[in-house]
Amino acid sequence: MATLHGVDPERARRLLAAERERIEQAIAGLNEDDAEPSEPGDMGSEDLYQSEFDAGLAEDLAVQLAALERAEVRLAAGVYGLSVQSGEPIPDKRLEAMPTAELTVEEQRLRER
Numbered sequence: 001m002a003t004l005h006g007v008d009p010e011r012a013r014r015l016l017a018a019e020r021e022r023i024e025q026a027i028a029g030l031n032e033d034d035a036e037p038s039e040p041g042d043m044g045s046e047d048l049y050q051s052e053f054d055a056g057l058a059e060d061l062a063v064q065l066a067a068l069e070r071a072e073v074r075l076a077a078g079v080y081g082l083s084v085q086s087g088e089p090i091p092d093k094r095l096e097a098m099p100t101a102e103l104t105v106e107e108q109r110l111r112e113r
Helices: 011-032 045-077 090-098 106-110
Strands: none
Touching: 011 045, 011 090
């Protein structure tokens, strides 16, 4: 199979498809939980905590979905597997663990400092 910057495009597509399915299932699970209507005045502290937790999770999933979409664009453009910052190859092990990775591990560490 042809590779793109050391990344097998078919493998990348499968990784990204699996990541999309994981994210979409998590979003669907949140939406199912939200299906039970409750009056704001009826919320106990546990319900309020869960509501805030779910809102934070929904926001995180939206960020993950946006990262996935950027990865799909990079794959289509032929630059998937390369750092968006330096153009350096992102190791396959990192892409296996995090298919939406945009930076090398070292670049990510520097950014988080």
